[in-house]
Amino acid sequence: MTDLPPVIVFDVNETLSDMSPIAERFTDVGAPAHLAPLWFAGLLRDAFGLTAAGTSERFAALADGALRTTLHGVTLAPGRDVDAAVAHVLDGFAQLPVHPDVPDGVRALRATGARLVTLSNGSAQVAEQLLGRAGIREEFERLLSVEDAGVWKPAPASYAYAAAECGVDPAEMMLVAVHPWDVDGADRAGLTTAWVNRTGAPYPGHHRPPGRTVAALTDLAASPG
């Protein structure tokens, strides 16, 4: 038996979704593939900056704005203006697959009796469609978005919102994420944490360490707490 808490809350972007097809969208529009991670880092930098400044903005607006900054100076493919390029990349974001380990991992965790929810800095609709395409929507009790919390992760109020929505104490929830900043924020908010490290990357010393580290979601139901 595993030592799982009553509620498991999953991050969505990159934790459940596989963002690698986004790099192909960049090359489609004439931009180097290596701009894809720069775009996403800049998007989160700006979003967290706004959070630190005491405000918030929708993910979709930040994705659009950060992409226009990232594509500045790029000679786009013939027939693409910047609006068309932005639309092509963002359209790809709405059609991502889940990582290969996600369906079995999610079903195994649900089979333990844990309640499963998501908490995304993106919209609930994107999560709904992602999990629907993967055939695992019904494993999740709720799909939550920071758009309803009024504040982005990793601000403490975002995790408190999720706990309140689920009717549990933060300590009764485990956050599962690939992003160290999310693990850190959840830990500070009183949740337990699991870091999914699919790439073998080092965990940054400037963030609080995860309670558990797994190489795939399928290891989470199996690994001892």
Added chain:
Amino acid sequence: MTDLPPVIVFDVNETLSDMSPIAERFTDVGAPAHLAPLWFAGLLRDAFGLTAAGTSERFAALADGALRTTLHGVTLAPGRDVDAAVAHVLDGFAQLPVHPDVPDGVRALRATGARLVTLSNGSAQVAEQLLGRAGIREEFERLLSVEDAGVWKPAPASYAYAAAECGVDPAEMMLVAVHPWDVDGADRAGLTTAWVNRTGAPYPGHHRPPGRTVAALTDLAASPG
């Protein structure tokens, strides 16, 4: 005559310093040059995430941690282990030049009678050495760091700290920065703002717009408020 406020507060990294030599440091250690902006975006993402989560960490620690993440998976040049590669890149960060427009721009602003200070998310020592190498240290009254504010820009308390240190109301200060997130945060904290846009990049719609936009610091003393 220009319509400048009594105190002008400059961001340091990228606003005064020219970070382009960092890309060469990446290639020195066997990493692609395009990882340099990804490193810096990830550093700020993590820093602002910590700020949003209610804590802070020194710039140098974040620079080190984010660099190790960025270099993960890179085949380093022969004779370089990751510690040596990190040291080589960070050593370059401590030896950056200022942008070509900075010395004349700073002197012109000082000549208007405005009080000049810096407010960096990095250490005051890095700013001290940067401005000393450029021969313009004496133009500045104070070199401030968020390390003494206890909170990073763009959190409002960081700008309030700078105003308090200068003994003025935030509305009597103008922030000068290349980063839209800094312009946005300063505006929310009650400062006036100027955006230095050396590259012609679009200003993101998700951030509050600057009071002025200039292509170089030398335009700031000359342009009307």
